[in-house]
Amino acid sequence: MNYLAHLHLSGESEKMLVGNFIGDYIKGNKYLQYDEEIAKGILLHRQIDSFTDFHPLQREARLMFRHEFGLYSGIVVDFIYDHFLAKNWDQYSTIRLPVFAKRVHAILLSHFNTLPLRVQGFLPFLIQHKRLLSYASVDGIIQSLKIMGKHSSLPSKSEEVETILLENYTELETNFAAFFTELIDFISGKQGVEIKKPDLSNC
Template sequence: MYNSLTVEKSVISGMNYLAHLYLSGEDESILVGNFIGDYVKGNQYQQFPLAVQTGVLLHRQIDWFTDRHPLVKDCASRFKTNYGRYSGIVTDVIFDHFLAVGWRNYSIYPLRQFSKHVHAILLSNFNLLPLRVKLFLPFLIQHKRLESYAGLEGIWQSLAIMGRRTSLPEEADFALDVLRQDYDLIKREFEVFFADLVDFVESNFEVEIKKPADNRL
């Protein structure tokens, strides 16, 4: 989600989907497009129904905004020693962790309910999904990858899988050490950044994100 660097992504990584799904709001077709955004290149999005096209383009705008945010760059710099140019991808995964941990502050739906709803939408639109998405979707559902982000073990597993199956360095232990060391600071960076991102999406796109009444985003 947060970094547009081209990288061979594992078909089973479940890398950073939670934020994109959340930022899709209530429109199921936009959610589908936002979910598959990394797998639709160039003008290929024009092959999909209009609302799905909107989701793909929203995905790209979210990436564009995120890549340029100073707090994202600050966080990614912590991982450059071992991850180099892939440090932004590690930040993607870790930011989804903080979204999952603080989920009640962002959504009126429990994370498990939201995840099951997403699974149902994706399965009902299975024929629209790119082949690579069709291949990893059963794994994502079976292993509850969206919910697993709430635990550090789930983050470690995602990074470890990507390290084994993609060009991402095999440095999951290092990433978790950095996260534990600077946990509270990175959490605050995420919270400020994500508030900016939600505001960007709601201000520039016709997306309705239902948040708790006491949310201060």
């Protein structure tokens, strides 16, 4: 999963949110160097990634991008899942996305000195350009992939991503909805993280 999903799945704990956000940058047992609650967030990040990587629905989505992106198709799907989460945010959260993003920014800034140097380097950009909010649009996701393509080994094929996404939009959105429901149940059950859900019974 990408940033927005990891942040949402951190529950109410600020330190677990910090740990979940930096999880990709803490390797091996280096999580032991952190505050216990942040360490829990790092381990939660790994559990989310493991659940995602081996889930048949995520594999199904990856197949749509496998020809163009090979082993990087999972990264592309992570971004696309964040798009559908942001687009349908009110179905998964009790607070509005702009409010959530502002809370996240404040928490991460308050723990700035705890963040790995690479995260310190890109956090101001993420905040200034409102990346979490931008995920709600297809253009926002494509722009994020373009940026990542410039700073990583991800193939710079954002136009291909947009084409595949738009051609399979309904199928991918249905895929995400089914997958994310199972992921929330996994986090709430086996990991014991409380994810507050909106009451959709009157919708």
